[in-house]
Amino acid sequence: MEVRATSTTKRSMWHREMELLLCVSDSILELVPSMQDFPSGATFEVMVPRPRSDIYVNLPALKKLDTMLLSILDEFCTSEFCYVDRGVVVAAGDETETFPFSSSSSRLSSSQEEKWWLPFPKIPQNGLSEDTRRRLQQCRECTNQILKAAKAINSSVLTEMEIPNAYLESLPKSGKACLGENIYRHITAHRFSPDFLLDYLDLSSEYSTLEIANRIEAAAHIWRKKCLQKQKVHARVGKKSSWGGKVKGFVGEAQRSKLLARRAETLLHSLRLRFPALPQTTLDMNKIQYNKDVGHSIIESYSRVMESLAFSIMARIDDLLYVDDATKQRAAAESSSLYDQGRLEGALPKQKWMSSSSFSFQHNLSASPSLLSKFDSFHKKLRISSARRHHFAKKSKLKDSPIQTLQKLTF
Secondary structure, eight states, X not given: OOSSOOOHHHHHHHHHHXXXXXXXXXXXXXXXXXXXXOTTSOEEEEEEEEEOHHHHHHHHHHHHHHHHHHHHHHTTSSOSOEEEOTEEEEOSSSOEEEEOOOOOTTOSOTTOOOOTTSOEEXXXXXXXXXXXXXXXXXXHHXXXXXXXXXXXXXXXXXXXXXXXXXXXHTXXXXXXXXXXXXXXXXXXXXXXXXXXXXXXXXXXXXXXXXXXXXHHHHHHHHHHHHHHHXXXXXXXXXXXXXXXXXXXXXXXXXXXXXXXXXXXXXXXXXXHHHOTTOOOOHHHHHHHHHOXXXXXXXXXXXXXXXXXXXXXXXXXXXXXXXXXXXXXXXXXXXXXXXXXXXXXXXXXXXXXXSOSOHHHHHHHHHHOHHHHHXXXXXXXXXXXXXXXXXXXXXXXXXXXXXXXXXXXXXX
């Protein structure tokens, strides 16, 4: 994936594949009432076919997002940057040198790490111009909004899908066994704070965060299932007055299960807000796998493709901005180093001071004590300035070590 305009061949291939994917949606219809006037002057309500409501709303929106993403790429038909193979750059001559690329700390998630098959952006020596950088930032903001819209559509479709029986049968019998002792104790406490619980949990890696999300979601469905079972039992035995005590017990347990399920859903929602790039949970994958509704499958797959494309464009723009920042920092460090070196050379004595013979120079120093003291003081200052220059060079070298790999990637 590169931030550049798509070719005519790729664009036509993309439109053809999307037409093949979406052509089935033309046959997914529903009957809606409509008022029609007949030649006799009478008005009747007639049922007319129309695309199903979810397809009627979401499919045009996804097509609009598709067009917007392609138009964002078309803005980079002419650009100041290009792409080279990651890890190998041909230097001047016949030699080749390898340059590993460090992943940026501003990436969207830990899953976006260095991938050797992705191209590496190559920009001018002084970095990108202000207009190009401003255009990249604007395109990133637009792509981020498209990503949020695609995620919202995908989430709504997954919510409408039925929970498969295979998932419900695989759940443990109790929410405590699913969550563990620590999380269960915090959820069942008198005062529940989802933010405090998330700060307590180990969310350092994407794997552990996804595992916790799966456990919380499973516990929520377990308590929802128990609440429905208790309500059915309450409806069946509520008519018998002799079972009044048992009915009250069923009502109390049902209310408690409903409260715990609501808390688990709130905790899961807070977790998704804190980690917006969290992958799909086990329930989502089971819904996609066991789904039998063709309309839901079309909208879910199309929105997931739009989400993936928008995420890739944002990642490539982040790479460009990262390389631009690193290049400008390196150029500023080099100019500062050259400026300090010029100042040190200007402070050094001219060669005219020196005699052609070292013996005559030592003789002059021994003949004049004042000149000897001046030379000692000057020699001491020279050593101090040399030490400072060595310290500055060492410090600048340590500072520029993350971006030294970019020295051969600029024009």
